[in-house]
Amino acid sequence: MGAESERVAGFGKLEEGLRQASQWYTWGPYVSERQWGTVREDYSASGDAWDCITHDEARSYTYRWGEEGLAGFCDVEQRLCLGLALWNGRDPILKERAFGLTGTQGNHGEDVKEYWWYLDAIPSHAWNRWRYHYPQGAFPYQDLIDTNGARNRYQPEYELLDTGAFEDNRYWITEVHYAKADAHDVLMKISVTNAGPDAETLHVLPTAWFRDTWSWEPGSAKPSMAATSDISVEIEHPFLGQLELLAEDGPDGVPPTLLFCENETNHQRLYGSEPITPYPKDGINDHVVDGADTVNPDRTGTKCAFWYKITVPPGETRVLRLRLRPAQTTDAFGPAYDQVLADRKAEADEFYSELTPASATADEAMVMRQAFGGMLWSKQLYYYNVSRWLDGDPTEPRPPDQRLSGRNSRWRNFSAFDIMSMPDKWEYPWFAAWDMGFHCVALAHVDPAFAKYQLILLCREWFQNPNGALPAYEWDFGDVNPPVQAWAALEVFAIDGGRDINFISRIFDKLLVNFTWWINRQDAEGNNLFEGGFLGLDNIGPIDRSHLPVGGVLEQSDATGWMGFYAVAMGAMAVILNHSGQRPAQDLALKFLEHFAAIADALDNLGLWDEQDGLYYDRLKTPSGPAVPVRTRSMVGMIPALAAAVITEDDLRHSMAVGKHFADFLIRHEMTDREKLSQRGLLRGESGEHRLLLSLCGPDRLERLLAKLFDEQEFLSPHGLRALSAYHREHPYVLQVEGITATIDYEPAESTTPMFGGNSNWRGPVWFPLNFLMVSVLERYHRFYGDDYTVEYPTGSGQHLSLGMVAADLADRLISIFTQDKDGKRACFGGTEVMQTDPAWHDNLIFSEYFHGDNGAAIGAFHQTGWTGVVADLIRRRHGEVEAVGDVVRRIIAQEARQ
Numbered sequence: 001m002g003a004e005s006e007r008v009a010g011f012g013k014l015e016e017g018l019r020q021a022s023q024w025y026t027w028g029p030y031v032s033e034r035q036w037g038t039v040r041e042d043y044s045a046s047g048d049a050w051d052c053i054t055h056d057e058a059r060s061y062t063y064r065w066g067e068e069g070l071a072g073f074c075d076v077e078q079r080l081c082l083g084l085a086l087w088n089g090r091d092p093i094l095k096e097r098a099f100g101l102t103g104t105q106g107n108h109g110e111d112v113k114e115y116w117w118y119l120d121a122i123p124s125h126a127w128n129r130w131r132y133h134y135p136q137g138a139f140p141y142q143d144l145i146d147t148n149g150a151r152n153r154y155q156p157e158y159e160l161l162d163t164g165a166f167e168d169n170r171y172w173i174t175e176v177h178y179a180k181a182d183a184h185d186v187l188m189k190i191s192v193t194n195a196g197p198d199a200e201t202l203h204v205l206p207t208a209w210f211r212d213t214w215s216w217e218p219g220s221a222k223p224s225m226a227a228t229s230d231i232s233v234e235i236e237h238p239f240l241g242q243l244e245l246l247a248e249d250g251p252d253g254v255p256p257t258l259l260f261c262e263n264e265t266n267h268q269r270l271y272g273s274e275p276i277t278p279y280p281k282d283g284i285n286d287h288v289v290d291g292a293d294t295v296n297p298d299r300t301g302t303k304c305a306f307w308y309k310i311t312v313p314p315g316e317t318r319v320l321r322l323r324l325r326p327a328q329t330t331d332a333f334g335p336a337y338d339q340v341l342a343d344r345k346a347e348a349d350e351f352y353s354e355l356t357p358a359s360a361t362a363d364e365a366m367v368m369r370q371a372f373g374g375m376l377w378s379k380q381l382y383y384y385n386v387s388r389w390l391d392g393d394p395t396e397p398r399p400p401d402q403r404l405s406g407r408n409s410r411w412r413n414f415s416a417f418d419i420m421s422m423p424d425k426w427e428y429p430w431f432a433a434w435d436m437g438f439h440c441v442a443l444a445h446v447d448p449a450f451a452k453y454q455l456i457l458l459c460r461e462w463f464q465n466p467n468g469a470l471p472a473y474e475w476d477f478g479d480v481n482p483p484v485q486a487w488a489a490l491e492v493f494a495i496d497g498g499r500d501i502n503f504i505s506r507i508f509d510k511l512l513v514n515f516t517w518w519i520n521r522q523d524a525e526g527n528n529l530f531e532g533g534f535l536g537l538d539n540i541g542p543i544d545r546s547h548l549p550v551g552g553v554l555e556q557s558d559a560t561g562w563m564g565f566y567a568v569a570m571g572a573m574a575v576i577l578n579h580s581g582q583r584p585a586q587d588l589a590l591k592f593l594e595h596f597a598a599i600a601d602a603l604d605n606l607g608l609w610d611e612q613d614g615l616y617y618d619r620l621k622t623p624s625g626p627a628v629p630v631r632t633r634s635m636v637g638m639i640p641a642l643a644a645a646v647i648t649e650d651d652l653r654h655s656m657a658v659g660k661h662f663a664d665f666l667i668r669h670e671m672t673d674r675e676k677l678s679q680r681g682l683l684r685g686e687s688g689e690h691r692l693l694l695s696l697c698g699p700d701r702l703e704r705l706l707a708k709l710f711d712e713q714e715f716l717s718p719h720g721l722r723a724l725s726a727y728h729r730e731h732p733y734v735l736q737v738e739g740i741t742a743t744i745d746y747e748p749a750e751s752t753t754p755m756f757g758g759n760s761n762w763r764g765p766v767w768f769p770l771n772f773l774m775v776s777v778l779e780r781y782h783r784f785y786g787d788d789y790t791v792e793y794p795t796g797s798g799q800h801l802s803l804g805m806v807a808a809d810l811a812d813r814l815i816s817i818f819t820q821d822k823d824g825k826r827a828c829f830g831g832t833e834v835m836q837t838d839p840a841w842h843d844n845l846i847f848s849e850y851f852h853g854d855n856g857a858a859i860g861a862f863h864q865t866g867w868t869g870v871v872a873d874l875i876r877r878r879h880g881e882v883e884a885v886g887d888v889v890r891r892i893i894a895q896e897a898r899q
Contacts, residue, residue: 002350002354003347003350004122004123004347005350007022007024007126008123008124008446008447008449010022011024011025011123011447011449012449014449014450014453021453023184024125024126024180025125025419026075026183027074027183028073028074028125028419029072029073029121029178029376029377029379030072030073030075030076030078031067031069031072031074031078031380032067032381032425032429033068033098033425033426033429033863034068034098034112034425034426034427035058035065035066035068036054036055036057036058036061036068037049037052037054037055037110038066038429038430038474039430039474039475040066040384040430040474041053041063041064043392043399044400045400045402045403046402047402047403047407049475050104050110055099057270058097059093059097060265060266060281061265061266061270062215062263062281063212064216065383065384065389066078066380066381066383067081067209067211068097068429069096069097069207070083070086070096070116070132071084071130071176073125073128073178073186073188074211074381075239076381077381078211078383079210079223079239079240080208080209080210080223081208081209081210081211082186082188082206082207082208082324083206083207083208083209084174084176084204084205084206085204085205085207085305086172086202086203087202087205087288087289088135088136088137088138088139088172088200088202088203089201089202089203090136090137090138091138091139092141093285093289094203094205094284094285095134096285098112098426099112099113099141099144100112100114101113101144101145105145105149106148107149107151107153107155107157107158107758108157109751109757109758109759110427110759111148111157111427111759111862112426112427112861112863113144113160114132114160115133115161116130117131117132117846118373118374118378118863118865119131119373119844120348120370121376121377122347122348122376123446123450124183125180125376126179126347127344127345127347127348128176128177128178128179128376128377129175129176129177129178130176130177131173131174131175131844132174132175133166133171133172133174133195134172134174135160135165135171135172136170136171136172136196136200137165140160140165143163144160144163153750153751153754153758168196168197169195169196169840170197170198170200171195171196172192172193172195172200172202173192173195173840174193175190175191175193176188176189176190177189177190177191177341179340179341179344180340180344181325181340185325185326186325187323187337187340188321188322188324189320189321189341190206190319191318191319191320192204192310192312192317193315193316193317194312194313194315194316195840196314197314198314199312199313199314201309201310202309202312203288203310204320205288205305205306205307206247206305206320207284207304208233208303208304208324209263209302209303210223210237210302211263212264212302215264215395216393216396217394218394218395223235223236223237223302224300224301225302226300227258227260227300227304228244230256230258231247231248231255231256231306232244232246232247233258241326242326242327243324243325243326244324244328245324246323246325247306247320247321247322248322248333250309251310256307257306257307258299258304258305258307259283259284259287259288259295259304259305259306259307260279260296260298260300260301260304261279261280261281261282261284261296262277262280262283262296262302262303263302263303264276264277264281266280266281266282267280268280269282278294279296279301280294281303282294283295283303288307321333321337323337352365352368352372355372355445355876356369357875357878357880357881359880360879361819363820364819364875366843367815367871367872367875368872368876370845370847371845371868371871371872372442372446372869372872374865374869375421375442375446375865376447377425377865378424378425378439379419379421380419380421380422380425380429381418381419381420382416382417382419382420382422382430382431383416384414384416385414385415386408386412386413386415386477387415389403389408390408390412407475407476408476408477408478410465411465413462413465413466414462414463414465416462418457420436420454420457421439421443421450421866423435423861423864423866423867424849424861424862425863426861426863427862427863427864428866430473430474430475431458431473432473432536433470433471433472433473433485434482434483434484434485434536434769435769435866435867436454436485437455437484437487437488438768438769438772438866438867438870439451439454439866439867439869440452440455440488440491440492441488441495441772442869442873444492444495445872445873445876448492448496451496452489452492452496452500455485455489455492455507456506456507456510458471458485459510459514460510464513464514465477467517467521468514468517469517470483470514479533479534479546480522480532480533480534480535481535481536482532482535482558482562483518483562483563483565483566485507485514486507486508486515486566486569486570486573487569487773489503489504490504490569490572493888494883494884494885494887495873495882495883501576501577501580501582504577505577505583507573508570508573508574511570512570512588515566515570519563519595522563528598528599529555529556529560529602529603529606529608530555530556530559530563531554531555531556532558532559532562533545533546534756535556535562537635537723537762538751538755538756538761538762539751539753539760539762539763540632540636540723540724540762540763541618541634541744542632542733542742542744543630543735544755550622550623550737550740551623551738552620552622552738554618554619554621554630555606555618555619555620556618556636557608557617557637557640558618558635558639560599560602561603561616561639561641561642561643561696562639563595563599564596564600565639565643567592567596567599568592568596568643568645568694570592571589571593571596571645572885572889574588574591574592575893576889576892579889579893580896593662593694594662596643596645596662596694597662597664598665599696600665600694600696603616604698607619607627609701610631613633614701614704614705614707614708615633615637615638615705615708616636616637616638616640616705617629617630617631617632617636617637618630618636620737622737628735628737630735631733632724632733632744633714633724633728634723634725634762635762635767635770637705637708638709638721638770640696640697641695641702641705641706641774641777642773642777643695643696644696644777644780644781645693645694645695646691646692646694646784646886647691647694648690648691648893693781693785695781702781706791707795708725708795709774710791710792710793710794710795711794711795711796712794712795713726713727714727716795717766717813717854717856718813718827718854718855718856719813719827719851719855719856720766720810720814720817720856721771721774722746722764722765723762723764723765723766723767723770723853724744724747724762725746726764726853726854727746728744728746729745729746732744732745733745745763746763746764746853747763747853748764748853748854749761749765749853749859750860751763759861762850765850765851765853766850766852766856767849767851767867768850768867769867771814772870772873772874774810775807775810775811775874775877776807778803778810779804780886781803782804783804783884783886783887785802785803786802787802787804789803790803791803793805793806793809808878811874811878815875816856817851817856818845818847818871826845827855827856827857828848828851828857829842829846829858830857830858831857846858847863847868847871848860848862848864849861849862849864849868
């Protein structure tokens with residue numbers, strides 16, 4: 001076991017907080033990449049967060065709930081932040097934060113217009129690597145706004161590469177390496193490479209600042225930082241103690257200019273009112289860019305930067321070195337500094353070598369490592385006290401009264417101050433409940449303690465509503481996300497070796513409350529056909545499923561399938577608890593079998609299955625009485641197939657003995673006759689050790705549904721399953737009900753509808769979460785059926801494969817989005833030539849929100865490594881490195897039998 005693996009093994013439980021779990025968590029990449037435009041910072045009456053604080057205002061505005069920056073690093077409570085600012089000498093502002101378009105500015109919704117990558121990271125954050133490409137000419141801010149604003153939803157987005165900003169390679173390659181000499185000693189190395197044909201000058205400003213914790217509470221202590229020389233800053237903080245931030249002279253031997261201001265709002269610029277300080281938050285920006293007298297001549301404040309001016313010949317690199325550590329007298333730099341960097345890099349190499357399957361290709365290993373690196377970089381301090389946000393701070397004006405009945409007003413219990421895994425720290429710098437499940441499956445391979453912490457955190461009393469609901473996402477905690485947390489907990493448990501029964505026990509109790517909330521709140525008619533609204537599937541249908549334009553009730557195939565899926569996972573946890581000796585839970589296992597049976601009966605008998613099309617559809621029960629099927633061929637129709645479980649003969653006997661609904665279900669479905677079950681392929685194993693397959697989607701329906709999914713003219717693309725069938729490319733679906741007409745067609749890339757925001761599109765692209773679940777359930781079916789059960793794959797090809805082989809091929813299609821094809825191209829880069837051919841771009845991977853339904857090109861949020869990061873799990877799983885949950889459960893049962 002290498003040094004980093006030993007650190008990870010010592011992380012332990014995190015319930016008492018990251019700081020108590022391991023000192024190595026004290027410093028990490030916990031800084032958001034966008035705090036402006038978030039709900040937390042929105043104090044407007046309208047609730048239009050994007051317009052409350054804009055990118056242009058962000059440099060002058062002091063945030064209430066968090067900080068943002070480039071290559072940001074901070075302590076675990078975000079008291080002190082490190083980051084990077086750049087200036088090419090031509091821009092109107094310093095490059096302190098990534099630029100992007102708001103929802104109304106982009107022709108397909110909000111979108112970042114920069115190029116940076118998370119190239120490497122390890123769980124202790126003793127080694128992190130970040131890369132950014134910065135144009136040498138003036139950054140085309142207005143061009144990006146104007147051109148995208150002039151385009152409609154049917155035109156492609158206008159990207160930074162399209163502007164000509166990188167012509168003739170006139171850009172800077174900037175890399176930041178963070179390394180830790182120990183848990184509290186942070187090294188920051190900045191390298192800048194001139195990729196262009198001429199010598200150029202770059203202004204580099206490594207920056208440190210305190211998050212403003214003193215403006216909101218009367219009498220709060222204000223920290224300070226002050227220069228002790230041109231290359232050293234003394235930092236005093238009541239939480240962090242006495243630190244020193246040290247820098248070297250520039251590459252030319254000239255020391256940097258040390259600049260100070262306050263992390264205080266520029267009231268004069270934003271509001272035209274009297275300034276509260278002559279050296280506000282944007283003071284360093286105004287001084288560097290315009291020569292303004294806005295930095296403190298006494299060289300003290302709450303924000304500082306070392307200002308380097310570096311001239312670099314074409315093709316050459318210059319390096320700057322900094323260090324943040326507890327105050328001491330030992331040499332900060334010299335050979336020991338470089339040795340720390342080399343050692344940490346070697347430890348990272350060793351850590352990922354241990355994780356990389358021996359049979360994986362070098363390209364797969366790189367994809368896996370960057371995916372894990374992106375997951376680890378995507379941690380962020382998430383601070384949001386809803387009651388305080390609704391009522392306002394005592395030192396600030398009272399928020400508008402509209403807030404008291406508006407967004408999240410029923411979530412006063414919510415009070416987060418935690419490090420969380422973000423979907424995307426620019427486009428989605430806030431947690432999402434179902435995204436989190438997929439994040440944790442990937443994170444469990446590198447830091448299982450943190451993965452468990454995330455799942456438990458979501459169920460803590462300061463997150464979970466007293467009524468049992470889990471908060472969905474920042475824009476509306478009360479919306480409903482698919483309930484994947486129980487499944488994720490089982491996967492994390494299995495990946496971690498299937499030993500932490502206390503984790504299963506703890507999360508099981510909280511999810512039991514949430515499961516009951518679903519049963520009571522999301523089944524309007526009590527018939528076990530569930531609702532839930534959009535359920536994370538933006539734009540999946542012709543109508544807004546959360547706000548029905550005709551009223552009535554929408555009985556949803558996906559909501560119902562998710563509840564069967566949830567019941568299966570909860571039942572599996574109950575079995576683990578019962579057979580591990582943790583606590584008696586056989587009755588609870590039976591409870592979830594009862595729920596499963598009721599849901600299966602509802603799906604069988606109440607009209608969501610379409611026999612002609614071989615798919616499940618939603619059904620709209622209108623106010624006037626008729627029930628109208630919504631015949632959209634989408635991933636909604638495959639979710640019932642995800643709910644599959646195998647029960648043992650012992651569980652079967654107990655169920656029959658109790659004689660309740662589940663027993664009746666077995667009798668009605670002729671599942672008590674062993675001979676008939678064997679003939680139908682639903683019973684496996686020897687006498688006394690029989691296993692029974694339960695699935696919401698019975699054998700006949702499963703075969704028909706898979707035939708649809710594996711049809712290349714419908715769902716199966718070269719790079720995974722489409723969210724919407726390509727059938728709708730030539731056959732748009734039209735829904736006419738209650739005087740309303742709505743349509744949907746196949747859209748392989750960006751959405752042409754503003755429903756849920758133009759950047760949200762399940763109308764055709766390949767999304768990782770449901771593809772990942774389909775791979776998993778196919779493997780589960782295969783472990784039960786074995787090689788003697790085959791399907792035609794692709795449909796119409798005449799080739800019949802086992803479900804295990806199908807799962808492997810589907811996984812390969814998903815992995816191939818990122819790996820090089822025979823021509824050396826990566827599908828995720830699409831037609832972007834520089835990314836396909838230029839070595840400076842080609843191995844910097846994009847783990848995007850979703851991928852083109854026909855060619856696999858990356859679209860949507862640029863850094864949604866979150867759920868797309870499960871490609872790292874797929875690579876390990878594809879090479880046999882992951883034990884299946886079912887195998888872990890069987891191992892626990894067998895161990896109990898031996899004892």
